[in-house]
Amino acid sequence: MSKEKFPEHYLLEKKTHQAFIDAVEGLGKVLKKQGPLDGKTANLIQLAAAIAIHSEGAVHSHVRRAIDNGASPEEVYHAIVLLTSTLGFPTVSAALSWAGDILRKA
Secondary structure, three states: OOOOOOOHHHHHHHHHOHHHHHHHHHHHHHHHHOOOOOHHHHHHHHHHHHHHOOOHHHHHHHHHHHHHOOOOHHHHHHHHHOOHHHHOHHHHHHHHHHHHHHHOOO
16 A cells, blocks of 8 residues: 555645655654554554544545554544544544545555
């Protein structure tokens, strides 16, 4: 899945604001090394946060990353539906649709 094409907006940002994107990506790498959580768990947590802020692009990104770090589609689905009692069905329904955009390609 990691060979999948990145979103056009991300590629444009990377091309036009290389230092900014490098800094953001570097920060993410440093933060993940700061604690005991494995990559899969970290991405599932970040997926939940992306869902909470209604960010379709971030949901796509963290579904990809979770899968790349060993999460199964069932684990991604479970991580999303667990949010129903906290965020509500409409938010979870949207997130399932966004995750499906990526999972169908996997």
